[in-house]
Amino acid sequence: MTAATILSRTYPPDVYCGAGVHVTHLAAALAAIAPIELRCFGAQDIAEEGLRVRGIGPLLPPEVDLGSPPGRALDALARCAAMVAAPPEGAVVHAHDWYVLQAGLWAKLLWRRPLVATAHSLEPMRPWKADQLGPGPYALSGHMERTALEAADAVVAVSEAARRDVLRHVRIAPERVHVIHNGVDADVFHPGAGAALAGDLDGLDPARPFVLFVGRLTEQKGLEHLLAAMRHLSADVQLAICAGRADTPALRARYHDAADRLRVERGGVAWIEGLSGAALAPLYARAAVVCCPSVYETFSIVNLEAMACGTPVVAGAVGGNPEQVRTGETGWLVPLVLDAAGAAPADPDGFARDLARALGEALGDPARARALGAAGRRFVEGACAWPTIARRTADLYATLAAQARGSTESFR
Structure with missing residues (x-):
């Protein structure tokens, strides 16, 4: 049998x-x-x-x-x-x-x-x-x-x-x-994968620092909080949104329009569709930091893929994120208290500012970010x-x- x-x-x-x-x-x-x-x-x-x-x-x-x-x-x-x-x-x-x-x-x-x-x-x-x-x-x-x-x-x-x-x-x-x-497949997702990143992905300049979001377009993944956080960062920092499938056409339109508005305000926003699996590895490996602004995660595969590529992660302190991301060890864990329904941050503006603060630390100290990314790689090799x-x-x-x-x- x-x-x-x-x-x-x-x-x-x-x-x-x-x-x-x-x-x-x-x-x-x-x-x-x-x-x-x-x-x-x-x-x-x-x-x-x-x-x-x-x-x-x-x-x-x-x-x-x-x-x-x-x-x-x-x-x-x-x-x-x-x-x-x-x-x-x-x-x-x-x-x-x-x-x-x-x-x-x-x-x-x-x-x-x-x-x-x-x-x-x-x-x-x-x-x-x-x-x-x-x-x-x-x-x-x-x-x-x-x-x-x-x-x-x-x-x-x-x-x-x-x-x-x-x-x-x-x-x-x-x-x-x-x-x-x-x-995670640490042979596919690895620090050297960034060498394969092609230029001009919806205007993304791989030579400049960028924050990476990978995820489905759903309330759960919290993209709107990252978009709000980017308004607190220097316009020199790019945002790459690697958009997966949307829960509904209305949600896709909502998030796409919000990204367009941010692009008009500050520039440096790339909206990338159609990438999945191994094709994401070059983006993970080249990103300065990966952000997981989700309001619900059990044990994020996106975080694991980023860590396998040696890239530090900024994530909200919900669900299984604290079991992957530890401030000062493998990335930055951002405090997140949900509302009474458990559907959104109780203080969305505060969460966005805290995300921006952690992203700013990662971007402002590349040597420390690389060290935390290397520790993340060791974590996934040993446990995942x-x-x-x-x-x-x-x-x-x-x-x-x-x-x-x-x-x-x-x-x-």
Whole structure:
């Protein structure tokens, strides 16, 4: 039997978020240990050594608007059903994120497979989605997530902070929640990658210092706070916004317009689209500093990629950021107190000023910034290499499979 069946919404060629990056690298690293089956949304049909990938296409009738929030939630449920119509090949099923957690739950009930669920984020920690999606779809996504997590034989939290969030919001025994970090490919993301950076990326001058933002266009990533912070910095400092997929067209327009306004005010703002994966490494390695102004992060892959490239990080003190970024060690951690809803800084102006102060320190002392960046590189090499993370995940599979068989046979 295949060691595990992984369930994911995204897998190449359609990867747009941290969960998809995680699944892509984890599957490859696990496949080097034992055979892995992966089922995802899409048209994939891939057979590689140790890894079999099958995509599930849309199944709802054409009159359903799959671009609407209700349509996306119902589409996920329909594909979840298709994912488990055939018995999983794996001895264990491992589901990632709310889109496919119900498939994992149904595989546990229908095919009697132990369920591992990775909580890359939690719906209760993203209250802005209630306005973005509407109360009905948001309630449904939360229900899909919560019921599967509560039934899982093991929940993987990607940081200690994420584990605390799971225990606060999900009715689950603490011993069933395990911390296994996100990882980074330190061979792809490395300090020497900056030599490959091409000039004239939307006007970005690689020879001049620049602050780099990499992320999806979503309330969570806090781009507006970085844009506000840049108004407190010298106009000699450039800002490179490497924009990922937007949650909605309205959000994309909002952030793009805000970047345009900043460009008119001070110049030096580059808006870069279409880069992902290894193509980002030259930007990370050439940046003076990478900024993570998010209001919610479990264990940022962007931070890990920046640190692997030897670039210091400025980040808000939320979620798993303090487990990666330590002021005076690997970067600058900026105090961040959220409002009562947990959706935004309680003092947005103060947060922007504090971001600007930390960015100014990084830009004003390049030697210290390089030293902190080098320390970040050592951190990710020691704690966040994918083979290490795959080994820990495989050991968890082995424990659950052995418990299901009533034996102590190891997963090797």
